[in-house]
Amino acid sequence: MPEEHRDDAHPVPARRPTTAQALNAIQAAQRALGRDAPTDAASGNLSPYMPTARCREALDLLAYAGSLQVLDDRAPNLKGLCVNLLDWHGGPSRATKSVVKALGVALKTSYPQGVEMASFAAACSPLLEPDRLARLIALAPGTRTAFAPQRHVLSLAGPLRALLSHFPEQRREQLLTTLWTSAHDGRWWDMTAGVALLAHRERPPQQDLSGRTPAELGQMLIEGTLPYNEGSVAAVSALPPSEPVRAFMADLAEKMRKGDHIDPDLALWASHLPWLDPMDRPETPITWLVRTLKQSITPDPESGQVNLDILGKKPKQWAALYPQASAEEFPTAPLLRRLRGKRLPLPEGRPAPGGTAEQAIIDPILSPAELAENRSYMGNCTWTYLDRLKRGSHVLLKLDLDGERYNAALCASGPTWAVGEVNSRFNRGRVPAVITEGLRLLAGTLPPPGADGRPAINPETGHRRLGRTGFGIR
Numbered sequence: 001m002p003e004e005h006r007d008d009a010h011p012v013p014a015r016r017p018t019t020a021q022a023l024n025a026i027q028a029a030q031r032a033l034g035r036d037a038p039t040d041a042a043s044g045n046l047s048p049y050m051p052t053a054r055c056r057e058a059l060d061l062l063a064y065a066g067s068l069q070v071l072d073d074r075a076p077n078l079k080g081l082c083v084n085l086l087d088w089h090g091g092p093s094r095a096t097k098s099v100v101k102a103l104g105v106a107l108k109t110s111y112p113q114g115v116e117m118a119s120f121a122a123a124c125s126p127l128l129e130p131d132r133l134a135r136l137i138a139l140a141p142g143t144r145t146a147f148a149p150q151r152h153v154l155s156l157a158g159p160l161r162a163l164l165s166h167f168p169e170q171r172r173e174q175l176l177t178t179l180w181t182s183a184h185d186g187r188w189w190d191m192t193a194g195v196a197l198l199a200h201r202e203r204p205p206q207q208d209l210s211g212r213t214p215a216e217l218g219q220m221l222i223e224g225t226l227p228y229n230e231g232s233v234a235a236v237s238a239l240p241p242s243e244p245v246r247a248f249m250a251d252l253a254e255k256m257r258k259g260d261h262i263d264p265d266l267a268l269w270a271s272h273l274p275w276l277d278p279m280d281r282p283e284t285p286i287t288w289l290v291r292t293l294k295q296s297i298t299p300d301p302e303s304g305q306v307n308l309d310i311l312g313k314k315p316k317q318w319a320a321l322y323p324q325a326s327a328e329e330f331p332t333a334p335l336l337r338r339l340r341g342k343r344l345p346l347p348e349g350r351p352a353p354g355g356t357a358e359q360a361i362i363d364p365i366l367s368p369a370e371l372a373e374n375r376s377y378m379g380n381c382t383w384t385y386l387d388r389l390k391r392g393s394h395v396l397l398k399l400d401l402d403g404e405r406y407n408a409a410l411c412a413s414g415p416t417w418a419v420g421e422v423n424s425r426f427n428r429g430r431v432p433a434v435i436t437e438g439l440r441l442l443a444g445t446l447p448p449p450g451a452d453g454r455p456a457i458n459p460e461t462g463h464r465r466l467g468r469t470g471f472g473i474r
Helices: 019-032 053-065 068-074 078-086 097-109 111-124 130-137 153-164 169-183 188-193 195-200 214-223 230-237 243-258 264-271 285-296 333-339 368-378 382-391 433-445
Strands: 361-364 394-401 404-413 416-424
Touching: 053 068, 053 078, 053 111, 053 153, 068 097, 078 097, 078 111, 097 111, 097 130, 111 130, 111 153, 111 169, 130 169, 153 169, 153 285, 169 285, 188 285, 214 230, 214 243, 243 264, 333 361, 333 394, 368 382, 368 394, 368 404, 382 394, 382 404, 404 433, 416 433
Parallel strands: none
Antiparallel strands: 361 394, 394 404, 404 416
């Protein structure tokens, strides 16, 4: 829903420090602490201090090479590359003939997918024996989308180990396989809604793009006005290289690396462009999917202990791990539930569109599962509201009027609620004035945040208190 700002400058990624520079930094830090330098410093072996240093170096080489031809010039020894990628954890070597062959085929057949898979395989290598790892890598050539690799392998390997290490290895392979395929099959964020909602989600209608030129399609991509469906995916996948689109997507990837909020559909579109270099793509959604699952089953973030009982004993696919976690309602649900099925207030003396006396029907969004379903149908970026809805600082509503659906946000503004963004499907705009006026009337009738007779801010924690209405802001 929000329109993203785009800078004209597109920064070039900084060059990674060499192994020698990293070693010098470690030695300087140890001298500052009054400790001796590593005994193996002369050999340049950083493994005891940076276990994934060689893995990171190999991933950078793959990502910034941009093509197999450049990679062959700089690293003709694919076996050595696999050793650095997959043997960082100190267990039995995973760089067997079958694994090296599978990665070679992936890089030769579809280089961007092969690079992303290399980082995923590196994170999975402690969990799978070589033959299973080779089968996982073999998925890359048949994958139609590609994202940038996760260059910090430990940040993905750690959560994966915490989530999957208690399963038998056969089930680990099954879950990791479905994690890869689901993350590359359309709107990956829908997976957190669970299997049941994935099977019954509403599908956006197709749009005829046959008369659009490549330049027009590229401009629609940049403006965020291209709806996501099979027809538009086919058109975008056939786009020829375009410097404006390349620059826009590279800027988008940089924003994601900085943690800026963007429309997830834009990241999805970037994954369909076959000519984008790996590091000009948004980071792989696998990282987000794994982190989201781990956070949702970690009752005590300070201890880091995960509640593995939520995952079940025999899940058959990655999406089956989410349903219970995503069904937990937002703190605003107690009040919003009472609004379901009611109509927006009608401004006095003003008929609704069509001359009727009816106003839009309210359907509040109460949980992450409902938010994912809404995002899939509406084709907008309402998923970016997830953290704010969990905090209770915002409310999202679905509004139906005369066969059209709209989304509206209400946000806490001091002691009151204010109307935020209101938009139609695919961010087309053209929201009837009677809806925005009705939303202002509705906001004025809602109890204020923290309206329970106590200060809204808890002086001990610095957080806003939860009121009797269920509203609260952190």
